[in-house]
Amino acid sequence: MPKFFIVTIVISLIGQIIFSFFYSSQILTQNSQLNQNQTEINQLTLEIENLQKQASDLSSINHLNLSTPSASLKFIDKSLTIY
Amino acid sequence: MSRYKVILTSFLICFFIITCRLFYWQVIKSSEYGSKATNQTYKMNINKATRGQIYSSDEFPLTVNQTDYLISIYKPNLKDDLESVYQKIDQIHPSFIQQNQDVLNTFKKNDRQKWIDLNTLFNKTESDQIAQIPGVSIKQLKSRYYPEDTLAKNILGFISKDSQGNYIGYGGLESYYNKQLQGKTGFFWGPQDGTGKTILTKKSWNLPSSDGNNLYTSINRGIQYLVEKTITEGVEKYQADSGSVSIMESDTGRIIAMASISATSSATPSASRNPAISDLFEPGSIFKPIIMTMALDQKSIDTDFICTECSHPRTIGEYTIGNWDNSLHPDSTLKDIIKNSDNIGMSYIMTQLGLDNFLKYYKKLGLNQKTGIDLQGESRPTMKSNWPEIDLATASFGQGIVVTQINMLRAFNTIANNGMLVQPTVVDYYTNYLNNKFTPKRKSTQQIFSPESIVKMKDILKYAVENGVVNQFRPKNLEVCAKSGTAQVAVKGSYTDSVTIASYIGFTPCNNPKFTMIVTINNPRSSPWGSSTAAPIWYDLASKINRLL
Numbered sequence: 001m002p003k004f005f006i007v008t009i010v011i012s013l014i015g016q017i018i019f020s021f022f023y024s025s026q027i028l029t030q031n032s033q034l035n036q037n038q039t040e041i042n043q044l045t046l047e048i049e050n051l052q053k054q055a056s057d058l059s060s061i062n063h064l065n066l067s068t069p070s071a072s073l074k075f076i077d078k079s080l081t082i083y
Numbered sequence: 084m085s086r087y088k089v090i091l092t093s094f095l096i097c098f099f100i101i102t103c104r105l106f107y108w109q110v111i112k113s114s115e116y117g118s119k120a121t122n123q124t125y126k127m128n129i130n131k132a133t134r135g136q137i138y139s140s141d142e143f144p145l146t147v148n149q150t151d152y153l154i155s156i157y158k159p160n161l162k163d164d165l166e167s168v169y170q171k172i173d174q175i176h177p178s179f180i181q182q183n184q185d186v187l188n189t190f191k192k193n194d195r196q197k198w199i200d201l202n203t204l205f206n207k208t209e210s211d212q213i214a215q216i217p218g219v220s221i222k223q224l225k226s227r228y229y230p231e232d233t234l235a236k237n238i239l240g241f242i243s244k245d246s247q248g249n250y251i252g253y254g255g256l257e258s259y260y261n262k263q264l265q266g267k268t269g270f271f272w273g274p275q276d277g278t279g280k281t282i283l284t285k286k287s288w289n290l291p292s293s294d295g296n297n298l299y300t301s302i303n304r305g306i307q308y309l310v311e312k313t314i315t316e317g318v319e320k321y322q323a324d325s326g327s328v329s330i331m332e333s334d335t336g337r338i339i340a341m342a343s344i345s346a347t348s349s350a351t352p353s354a355s356r357n358p359a360i361s362d363l364f365e366p367g368s369i370f371k372p373i374i375m376t377m378a379l380d381q382k383s384i385d386t387d388f389i390c391t392e393c394s395h396p397r398t399i400g401e402y403t404i405g406n407w408d409n410s411l412h413p414d415s416t417l418k419d420i421i422k423n424s425d426n427i428g429m430s431y432i433m434t435q436l437g438l439d440n441f442l443k444y445y446k447k448l449g450l451n452q453k454t455g456i457d458l459q460g461e462s463r464p465t466m467k468s469n470w471p472e473i474d475l476a477t478a479s480f481g482q483g484i485v486v487t488q489i490n491m492l493r494a495f496n497t498i499a500n501n502g503m504l505v506q507p508t509v510v511d512y513y514t515n516y517l518n519n520k521f522t523p524k525r526k527s528t529q530q531i532f533s534p535e536s537i538v539k540m541k542d543i544l545k546y547a548v549e550n551g552v553v554n555q556f557r558p559k560n561l562e563v564c565a566k567s568g569t570a571q572v573a574v575k576g577s578y579t580d581s582v583t584i585a586s587y588i589g590f591t592p593c594n595n596p597k598f599t600m601i602v603t604i605n606n607p608r609s610s611p612w613g614s615s616t617a618a619p620i621w622y623d624l625a626s627k628i629n630r631l632l
Contacts, residue, residue, distance in 0.1 A: 027282070059230075
């Protein structure tokens with residue numbers, strides 16, 4: 001009888017250790033994935049911000065003014081009506 | 084046996100002491116140590132919301148969020164000498180040493196100073212390179228970037244830190260819509276391991292941040308640019324102190340453009356102040372059409388009115404009312420009175436209208452209160468309670484009363500908009516982080532004048548433009564209903580001819596107008612008259628804007 005108990009206890013201990021090992025390894029993987037995703041989101045947010053800034057810069061009237069001599073800019077005073 | 088007893092007793096005493104100690108820690112001090120343990124493993128992370136952006140009518144971002152980077156140097160962690168670290172940073176960001184010369188020299192010489200924060204802003208690429216230098220740490224700094232530089236700065240306002248270090252808006256839209264723009268801060272409170280990574284298995288609390296709303300305005304950036312350029316040139320040309328222009332869509336009250344410029348850059352209004360909504364002024368003759376519309380609507384006069392008393396100046400008590408050029412226009416009709424900007428004729432129309440009716444319309448037009456425009460910093464015009472006869476007479480030509488430019492534009496726009504008073508607005512709608520669309524609450528429009536009296540008034544204004552001195556500036560194909568004004572400015576309690584506010588207000592075309600525009604020029608030195616300073620600017624802008632709308 002005592003032998004049976006001892007064997008049962010030893011087997012359940014080993015089982016628990018194996019279960020914990022796999023379970024914690026899964027948690028570690030998930031944690032590391034979460035962390036990686038978070039870093040990636042932050043980087044992408046910054047990249048989007050930067051691209052928005054560049055796009056708006058290039059299509060601004062301010063940019064047009066700085067890149068083109070004002071003397072060559074003329075107000076369009078002709079209009080075309082298409083029927 | 085006695086040795087056994089001694090050992091047993093010692094063990095028992097030790098066991099008792101340990102039990103007491105455990106009881107002390109686990110029962111008596113349980114809550115204190117429990118919270119200490121939680122604090123060590125649980126960590127609070129604040130997720131700041133991204134501030135909403137502001138767009139022009141063509142959905143171009145007038146503000147963009149950007150992240151800059153600040154650096155700090157910690158001497159004990161440096162692997163190279165300080166001078167070579169400076170050189171490395173200077174290679175990445177040219178002029179770094181030049182910008183921080185004094186601070187860097189002091190830091191280098193002072194051995195007791197271990198740490199320094201520098202104010203130079205670096206971009207992402209630069210900060211990535213600098214982060215590789217041992218002893219240099221990087222900090223993010225969120226800020227606003229304006230792709231159109233200073234365009235519409237009086238409308239946009241700016242953001243800065245408050246006393247608690249949070250970014251808030253000052254002036255213009257940034258302040259008025261601060262709550263909508265700033266969004267909601269989120270937080271995460273949960274267990275973290277030694278490296279700061281979240282432990283998923285334990286209980287945690289997470290409230291995600293919600294980004295601020297994006298504002299979509301009615302500001303046409305092409306027209307705004309044109310307005311700022313033209314008013315700047317106008318202020319310079321007419322040697323004025325400053326100038327303002329506001330343009331409103333006649334039937335809706337949407338603001339298309341609004342700009343204020345000063346002759347000297349040091350006096351140019353800051354982004355937190357918008358003279359078009361905050362500065363009070365006496366409108367002068369541009370107020371005459373409003374008084375005349377009141378009288379026509381009240382049926383105090385009709386189009387057959389003849390000013391039989393206009394052959395001589397009018398005397399009220401010790402005061403004499405004359406015309407701006409000291410001329411007299413006997414038997415003037417309503418058209419003549421507006422065309423000649425006749426103060427004498429207007430004073431008699433005001434007498435016909437009477438104080439009670441004048442005040443009734445004045446209040447209906449909202450001239451004694453804020454317009455409710457969605458911009459921070461609007462001033463409330465003051466209104467006197469005592470109206471002697473002379474004050475009522477001078478009010479007929481816009482002297483002795485004060486309004487803001489936006490007040491005046493809104494009131495005059497009722498003539499353009501068939502007698503309907505609209506609320507001026509800048510923001511058309513805003514979208515939240517889920518891209519849902521919301522429209523800000525607006526006051527409903529009110530019918531102030533009857534359409535019949537408006538038809539009469541438009542006819543008078545059109546006649547005055549086409550037969551007045553300003554007609555030389557009007558392009559042939561442009562139908563305009565407008566009025567010029569030259570208001571004297573009260574200096575130390577009395578009016579002076581040397582300082583004036585020249586203005587021009589009107590709309591085009593007269594029927595179903597596209598826009599109503601006001602131009603005011605403060606203290607023009609080349610000519611004091613609105614008809615020769617503000618009017619040319621108005622027509623120059625109107626002919627161009629007409630094609631853009």
